[in-house]
Amino acid sequence: MASSIRVRAIANGDITEVQALIQHPMDSGFVKDAKGGLIPPHFIQELKFACNGKEVFVADWGPAVSKDPYIKFSFKGAKKGDDLKISWTDNKGASDETTAKIA
Amino acid sequence: MTTHIGPHPTRRLILQGAVTVALIGLGNLPFAPARAAANDKYPEEAFKQKSEADAIKALYGKTAEPSDKVKLDAPEIAENGAVVPVSVTTTLDKVTSISFFVAENPNALAASYKIPDGTMPVVANRLKMAKTTNVVAIVEADGKLFSATKEVKVTVGGCGG
Numbered sequence: 001m002a003s004s005i006r007v008r009a010i011a012n013g014d015i016t017e018v019q020a021l022i023q024h025p026m027d028s029g030f031v032k033d034a035k036g037g038l039i040p041p042h043f044i045q046e047l048k049f050a051c052n053g054k055e056v057f058v059a060d061w062g063p064a065v066s067k068d069p070y071i072k073f074s075f076k077g078a079k080k081g082d083d084l085k086i087s088w089t090d091n092k093g094a095s096d097e098t099t100a101k102i103a
Numbered sequence: 104m105t106t107h108i109g110p111h112p113t114r115r116l117i118l119q120g121a122v123t124v125a126l127i128g129l130g131n132l133p134f135a136p137a138r139a140a141a142n143d144k145y146p147e148e149a150f151k152q153k154s155e156a157d158a159i160k161a162l163y164g165k166t167a168e169p170s171d172k173v174k175l176d177a178p179e180i181a182e183n184g185a186v187v188p189v190s191v192t193t194t195l196d197k198v199t200s201i202s203f204f205v206a207e208n209p210n211a212l213a214a215s216y217k218i219p220d221g222t223m224p225v226v227a228n229r230l231k232m233a234k235t236t237n238v239v240a241i242v243e244a245d246g247k248l249f250s251a252t253k254e255v256k257v258t259v260g261g262c263g264g
Binding site: 015026028045046054055056057058060061062063065066067069070072073074075076 | 223
């Protein structure tokens, strides 16, 4: 299966801008399905970005983050070709990770 | 009928053992990370709080003061409450975390970001909003909390119903 994480990390001088898009239902637990039953909560709780082994960004998410979440941030100290590791875990214990090269 | 206590006590013991080992391991390292362990954990309690004030208290244990150095960018009117782009930037120094609260949502805390050294205090994401609501961004800088608030008018709620 293709990775659930799509990421673009671009170094511009000392600053690297990271944009990531993750495929996830992010069910809040408040939405009902067609039969009127509640769809149980299913959302990403933790999302981590590490560059060359150092954590550069950690997101703690609740169910109020939109479906197929998007996130953008920037950090200093990386250069072209460095590895950026992205990993997430959700409230059901599922997880995924990918490593991107900074362009 | 026997009760279901089969594998669980063992599993718990193993887990506890692992945690203890990890703690001892950390203690032995001369340069163990200075950050408190509680800071690195997923803030389960804060995400359960209904009101924005309670969520801020549960997450940070203090209150925030409004600051014009925190710039919250959100649309005036969101047609679709399920996907509202919200971003925050700040000129404050020593930012350690940024959090987003949606006051009228069933649980106010939407997202909380840790900003380690070297990461810019700028975050953009997309949040769900149940109805027209105040959005509050909290920036933790140098141990203090600063906030910015903006009202977003929502025409179609994003929490189902």
